[in-house]
Amino acid sequence: MEKFEVFRHDIDDISVLNIQGFLDAHTAPDFENELQKLLQEKRYKIIVNLDGLQYISSAGLGVFMGVIEDIRENKGDLKICNAGEKVFKVFDLLGFPSLYEFYPTEAETVEKFKAAD
């Protein structure tokens, strides 16, 4: 049983990272690495699908904060979908929904990116 896993798939110019398991100070660097890879590939339309994410601490939230400026300066966005109740509560406690768009499904999130093109 892995503690944390990231699965990536691309839909045209959109990249989806599905993160699963426990995102804490131990696993945050793995997530950060995957995001940095996308930025190096100049892929700035990013969906983080939280389906399967069981836990997040502020170290995990910090990863989102660390890349958003870079992404938006490049006219991209990072949108979040499929947050479970427990995980969403942590984002919510820290006011993330006012800075990031959250959607219930990946399909809907893809639509939002397409609609903005």
Next chain:
Amino acid sequence: MEKFEVFRHDIDDISVLNIQGFLDAHTAPDFENELQKLLQEKRYKIIVNLDGLQYISSAGLGVFMGVIEDIRENKGDLKICNAGEKVFKVFDLLGFPSLYEFYPTEAETVEKFKAAD
């Protein structure tokens, strides 16, 4: 989330106890109680279905040892079914398969009781 649960159902004169979760020194008394209830009702054809049992320690094995004599003196038997690999290994380490009958399914175990009638 309960640590340990027992579900009972009767098939004619056979009683099935399905035990689930973790059977250790803490939860063994719950299992023992359910078995004692059967003995008080003079129901001596007992199937213990281990489907959903995730863990057993010697305290759990002790419960099986504690009732078997009484059951057999009354011309009954306690048969065991649906042991997962991990749980079966513990029974096996202590030689239980030479004293108790183990079957892969509940249906088969019921058959064995019926065939002996």
Next chain:
Amino acid sequence: MSQNKTKSQKYRLKLPIDTANLDIIREFVAGIAQNIGFDDEDIHRIELAVDEASTNVIRHAYEGQTQNDKFILIEVKTFPDRLEISVIDHGKGFEPDKIKEPEMDAYFKQMKRGGLGLYLIKTLMDKVDYFIKPGVRNRVKMVKYLSL
């Protein structure tokens, strides 16, 4: 032998400072919280608060320190009405009063990272106290009440 519900009970967990141990710490406090009857939501709050305090010890407490035995110590006391959890180090200490609460608005405008841990702890737990003796014993004490 079952849990004595009327008296206070003590638990202690001491481990090396390594983020790999955060899940052990979370399971430890979650196990105790579950045994004394907290619901899943409160168990999650407790796990997260203790994770945050422990992450701080692992990341900050021994920065530039020369202690040989760098540890993190979790002490838990259970009471009929509450759980008291202390996260303890013997590192350099800090001045909790001088650490500003993140103003989330400005915070997001700067889009800076970090600084959320102490704020989360305060939000998640019913009571938080700091007892700081640099190099000797720095303790974050958190209390959560059972809703009866």
Next chain:
Amino acid sequence: MSQNKTKSQKYRLKLPIDTANLDIIREFVAGIAQNIGFDDEDIHRIELAVDEASTNVIRHAYEGQTQNDKFILIEVKTFPDRLEISVIDHGKGFEPDKIKEPEMDAYFKQMKRGGLGLYLIKTLMDKVDYFIKPGVRNRVKMVKYLSL
């Protein structure tokens, strides 16, 4: 900050003697065993052996004893090639050499209950040693090697 694989690391868990704590103990040792790379089968063996030793402390160590502070202490040391776990009490102690191994045949003929714990521990772990000082410190030390 990640686990230092070359040195020994120490973990300690101290808790009240209560069977309700067995799952906390199992998760503690399972967490450490997983972090240093044991497979699921060995993790199960380690959990079960430590459960058995802990159950013995809870059931037997303080029988008829008057200590105030009845605790169970689990000490774990990780090494690159192995895990060493000690289950410690300060109860009445016992003479491990005088406790007969259950002869399973006779055992089943008598259909007596219990007495399986020490036998299981020996079977599940690679090395078991007892250090007994009644009333002071009784320690069951178990070693499991990583299969490389």
